[in-house]
Amino acid sequence: MSEVLTVEASGHIETWTINLPDMRNPISGPDVVEAFVDNASRVDRDPNVRCVIITGAGSAFSAGGNVREMADGNGMFGGSPYEQRNGYRHGIQQIPLALHNCEVPLIAAVNGPAVGAGCDLAMMCDLRIMSERAFFAESFVQLGLIPGDGGAWFLTHAVGPARAAEMALTGDRVDSATALEWGLVSRVSTPEALLDDANALAERVAKNPPHGLRMAKKLLRESRRRDLADVLELSASMQALAHHTPEHRAAVEAFVKK
Numbered sequence: 001m002s003e004v005l006t007v008e009a010s011g012h013i014e015t016w017t018i019n020l021p022d023m024r025n026p027i028s029g030p031d032v033v034e035a036f037v038d039n040a041s042r043v044d045r046d047p048n049v050r051c052v053i054i055t056g057a058g059s060a061f062s063a064g065g066n067v068r069e070m071a072d073g074n075g076m077f078g079g080s081p082y083e084q085r086n087g088y089r090h091g092i093q094q095i096p097l098a099l100h101n102c103e104v105p106l107i108a109a110v111n112g113p114a115v116g117a118g119c120d121l122a123m124m125c126d127l128r129i130m131s132e133r134a135f136f137a138e139s140f141v142q143l144g145l146i147p148g149d150g151g152a153w154f155l156t157h158a159v160g161p162a163r164a165a166e167m168a169l170t171g172d173r174v175d176s177a178t179a180l181e182w183g184l185v186s187r188v189s190t191p192e193a194l195l196d197d198a199n200a201l202a203e204r205v206a207k208n209p210p211h212g213l214r215m216a217k218k219l220l221r222e223s224r225r226r227d228l229a230d231v232l233e234l235s236a237s238m239q240a241l242a243h244h245t246p247e248h249r250a251a252v253e254a255f256v257k258k
Contacts, residue, residue, distance in 0.1 A: 061114040
């Protein structure tokens with residue numbers, strides 16, 4: 001398994017750590033993209049995995065794109081406009097597609113700065129918890145760029161259009177207190193307690209039956225783009241499946257005995 005993204009398993013929970021601390025954990029490289037895509041596909045096929053925590057090694061969560069390569073015109077930042085377009089489509093844009101389609105609940109444990117595509121990576125997760133020393137910055141505009149990895153979509157869904165516009169059009173930092181006030185994160189932790197708190201939250205998720213968890217996540221995601229009638233129809237179908245899982249039957253029997 002690629003060392004750019006280390007994977008640690010504990011029970012039904014996995015922790016994925018972006019492991020490029022000297023570079024502040026950029027995610028634009030093909031090896032990082034491949035690692036995220038491969039691991040998302042793997043856990044999707046493994047019902048034993050019920051929750052994934054995503055964090056960064058060292059002092060940063062993720063600096064997003066590799067600005068050094070951007071300055072040198074290397075990697076996905078090189079070539080003609082046509083080649084760059086395909087570089088985005090077949091490169092970093094594979095991460096949002098893989099994580100959005102992943103049925104396993106994802107928790108971002110934001111241990112440090114989450115900048116540009118690093119901010120967007122956190123928004124791709126279902127739940128977010130951050131260190132009091134961390135900050136978010138949708139900073140593309142400060143480099144004369146736009147969120148090329150779907151950040152405009154994820155950020156708007158995470159925090160609403162007004163806050164998303166403020167972040168995307170100023171590029172300013174959002175500290176932990178503001179992030180909590182705006183609903184970007186569900187809680188703020190001390191740096192020392194962050195991973196413990198993230199694991200405690202993951203345990204609260206992972207204690208639930210896996211099929212119900214995955215269908216609940218799917219329903220939440222589908223509700224973003226469907227109207228009420230569509231969501232009700234999808235809910236009826238999923239609920240029928242859920243009623244026939246052994247975990248549901250065991251839970252109901254235990255509840256009745258209580």
